[in-house]
Amino acid sequence: MAITAAEIPNPPFFQVVGDRRAIRYFDPDRKVEDWKIQAILQSARYASCQGNINATEAIVVQKETCEVWDELEECVSGFNIQLANQCSHIVIWLTNLHAWYGRANDGLSTLALSGALTKYHGWNYEFSMTQTIPRLMSFPLERTDLLLRFETGLAVSQALLASTALGLGNCLVAFGRKPGGVEKTFGLPPNMKFTWAHAIGYPLEDPKSGGQRVRLKYDRLFNKDVYGTPLEADPAVDSALREVGLLQEQAPLPGRFEEIDALAERFGRDPGVVSWPEKELKRLINDDDWDFGPRIKARAEELIASGELPDYPEEMRETFQRIMEEHGLDTRKFLGE
Numbered sequence: 001m002a003i004t005a006a007e008i009p010n011p012p013f014f015q016v017v018g019d020r021r022a023i024r025y026f027d028p029d030r031k032v033e034d035w036k037i038q039a040i041l042q043s044a045r046y047a048s049c050q051g052n053i054n055a056t057e058a059i060v061v062q063k064e065t066c067e068v069w070d071e072l073e074e075c076v077s078g079f080n081i082q083l084a085n086q087c088s089h090i091v092i093w094l095t096n097l098h099a100w101y102g103r104a105n106d107g108l109s110t111l112a113l114s115g116a117l118t119k120y121h122g123w124n125y126e127f128s129m130t131q132t133i134p135r136l137m138s139f140p141l142e143r144t145d146l147l148l149r150f151e152t153g154l155a156v157s158q159a160l161l162a163s164t165a166l167g168l169g170n171c172l173v174a175f176g177r178k179p180g181g182v183e184k185t186f187g188l189p190p191n192m193k194f195t196w197a198h199a200i201g202y203p204l205e206d207p208k209s210g211g212q213r214v215r216l217k218y219d220r221l222f223n224k225d226v227y228g229t230p231l232e233a234d235p236a237v238d239s240a241l242r243e244v245g246l247l248q249e250q251a252p253l254p255g256r257f258e259e260i261d262a263l264a265e266r267f268g269r270d271p272g273v274v275s276w277p278e279k280e281l282k283r284l285i286n287d288d289d290w291d292f293g294p295r296i297k298a299r300a301e302e303l304i305a306s307g308e309l310p311d312y313p314e315e316m317r318e319t320f321q322r323i324m325e326e327h328g329l330d331t332r333k334f335l336g337e
């Protein structure tokens with residue numbers, strides 16, 4: 001039976017943005033309803049796209065029905081294999097580069113027909129046809145690729161939020177084990193680029209995943225008027241955003257590590273999380289760029305006190321140093337003097 005509007009969860013927007021997490025434990029026995037997948041894809045379809053060219057496409061895969069599953073599974077990065085096998089659906093997000101070269105004209109025409117492309121903003125048919133569109137269409141593939149992958153990212157972001165609103169868990173999963181493998185598995189033509197895979201399912205972990213994951217501080221990311229002048233966050237605004245659910249309690253919430261271990265035991269996997277060496281943890285937790293709250297600091301201290309941390313792989317120091325220097329980074333911050 002078709003779903004009715006009253007049955008579609010419709011939580012407040014900022015709550016959904018705050019609730020979104022990368023979910024990595026899925027219930028292998030629960031399938032996501034078709035209507036939810038449709039709602040997720042519809043949300044992606046209505047993401048903004050340049051000139052209305054509709055460059056984002058997808059293949060929705062279910063392990064049970066997909067004939068090329070085994071081949072596809074071989075492409076999943078090692079740390080995503082459990083995720084891929086236990087989720088309900090995987091959406092293979094694709095970027096169609098032909099959209100840029102083939103649909104620029106028609107896309108803009110649809111905007112004009114819709115009353116979106118107007119003379120007010122200087123649009124003019126002759127100029128568009130002799131200057132703007134030919135110029136855009138003569139972009140090299142690499143430039144088009146960059147522009148359209150960005151667009152696919154927007155569509156995927158809307159899909160992630162829609163799925164979160166529907167009470168589902170989501171994780172973007174790399175399929176990096178076999179470069180070009182996904183394209184080959186599906187026999188995609190060269191214009192059809194595999195951009196990312198997206199696992200969807202009912203979360204087996206708490207949907208809050210032990211709290212919101214720490215980010216860099218607001219004023220380290222956002223600038224005012226010029227680059228390098230921090231844009232300050234108003235604490236009163238943050239406080240209101242906390243009330244509407246956008247800003248939430250930071251991970252790790254109490255019970256998170258017990259939860260992970262219980263899940264590991266249930267599926268016969270190794271318990272525990274990965275840790276970094278003591279010196280690295282101390283350096284990180286004192287790094288003022290990060291928005292560390294008391295819980296994550298306490299966790300770092302607890303780990304340091306446990307003394308069960310690995311050693312830094314000295315043989316790798318030179319590699320890290322070389323790569324950072326190649327990119328003009330001050331290695332002293334990350335590697336010491």
Ligand SMILES: Cc1cc2nc3c(=O)[nH]c(=O)nc-3n(C[C@H](O)[C@H](O)[C@H](O)COP(=O)(O)O)c2cc1C
Nearest residue numbers: 020021022023024077079080171172173174196213
């Ligand atoms: C483009 C992209 C690719 C990602 N790939 C993976 C992945 O392959 N495996 C994984 O476990 N998480 C992956 N993630 C999830 C991030 O690691 C996650 O967003 C991060 O841990 C921050 O946590 P949060 O999303 O819960 O805030 C990916 C996220 C993005 C945006």
